[in-house]
Amino acid sequence: MLLIKCPFCGPRPELEFSYGGQAHIARPKDPASLDDESWAEYLYIRSNPKGLHAERWRHIHGCARFFNVQRNTASDAIVATYKIGEEPPKPVDPGLEEWSSRSGAAL
Amino acid sequence: MVEATIVRVNSLAAVSRDSASSPQVSLAVLPDAAKLVFRGRPSSIGAAGEAFGVELPQTANRFREAAGRKAYWLGPDEWLLEAIGVDSSELFSTMSEKLASHSCSLVDVSHRSDSMAIRGPMSEYVLNHGCPLDLSERAFPVGMCTRTILGKSPIVLSRTEQEVFHLDVWRSFSPYVWSFLDEARQEFLHDQSARSPT
Numbered sequence: 001m002l003l004i005k006c007p008f009c010g011p012r013p014e015l016e017f018s019y020g021g022q023a024h025i026a027r028p029k030d031p032a033s034l035d036d037e038s039w040a041e042y043l044y045i046r047s048n049p050k051g052l053h054a055e056r057w058r059h060i061h062g063c064a065r066f067f068n069v070q071r072n073t074a075s076d077a078i079v080a081t082y083k084i085g086e087e088p089p090k091p092v093d094p095g096l097e098e099w100s101s102r103s104g105a106a107l
Numbered sequence: 108m109v110e111a112t113i114v115r116v117n118s119l120a121a122v123s124r125d126s127a128s129s130p131q132v133s134l135a136v137l138p139d140a141a142k143l144v145f146r147g148r149p150s151s152i153g154a155a156g157e158a159f160g161v162e163l164p165q166t167a168n169r170f171r172e173a174a175g176r177k178a179y180w181l182g183p184d185e186w187l188l189e190a191i192g193v194d195s196s197e198l199f200s201t202m203s204e205k206l207a208s209h210s211c212s213l214v215d216v217s218h219r220s221d222s223m224a225i226r227g228p229m230s231e232y233v234l235n236h237g238c239p240l241d242l243s244e245r246a247f248p249v250g251m252c253t254r255t256i257l258g259k260s261p262i263v264l265s266r267t268e269q270e271v272f273h274l275d276v277w278r279s280f281s282p283y284v285w286s287f288l289d290e291a292r293q294e295f296l297h298d299q300s301a302r303s304p305t
Binding site for chain 1: 182
């Protein structure tokens with residue numbers, strides 16, 4: 001079972017968490033002024049990378065808080081977790097990224 | 108005119124009847140308690156602790172106890188307040204009066220859940236049948252509490268003594284959780300010699 005480090009509770013088993021989609025998507029300040037295409041893009045269009053992905057998770061069966069996770073979608077390696085509102089940690093540990101891409105290539 | 112009286116029946120009453128006791132691991136129903144959930148910003152936490160009579164713990168996953176009352180940390184802005192042998196509506200009204208000037212939320216959830224205890228040297232082992240947390244004393248010391256999962260049910264788990272855990276379970280899940288733990292501890296109910304050879 002995957003262990004996910006909740007920024008409030010520490011490492012916890014995966015089944016206490018629920019997935020919340022891609023992170024860092026800012027709602028447009030003035031939605032009424034958008035044309036259909038850019039509104040649809042905000043609502044529906046998501047990146048789908050093979051590799052590092054920033055996403056929201058919720059510790060629903062714990063402290064019930066949302067937080068952000070940087071995860072490698074190919075290897076499932078969780079690179080970092082951080083609270084909502086915090087900047088994503090930069091730069092990502094190059095060693096881990098290299099490891100993740102290597103194991104991703106082996107899949 | 109028909110007078111209706113509402114009697115609260117503990118959801119574990121039926122399933123816990125004739126429960127076998129074992130020195131290795133035993134289950135017990137805990138007395139009904141008044142339970143409130145408090146949520147608020149840091150500025151109202153002190154006042155809530157004063158109104159309840161127990162200072163609210165600010166450390167993650169810890170509970171604090173004083174004179175039969177317990178305050179459990181559930182989230183960074185959420186606490187479960189438990190008082191045994193207290194009328195919940197009285198506790199609620201005195202607390203909400205004292206918190207009237209604060210912007211916070213206080214909800215009476217006394218009827219939502221029932222509590223049970225599991226005690227004995229094998230209680231960690233039995234809980235781990237359905238709960239994947241590390242329950243060793245190093246990772247889950249006395250005084251720790253958390254919301255987590257047991258089998259298919261969400262629970263609030265707390266360690267009150269080295270070999271005693273308390274579980275707070277929603278009423279509709281509690282017979283399931285009791286039977287789950289009861290089944291998990293079957294191997295300790297009979298000593299080896301009493302087992303029929305198979």
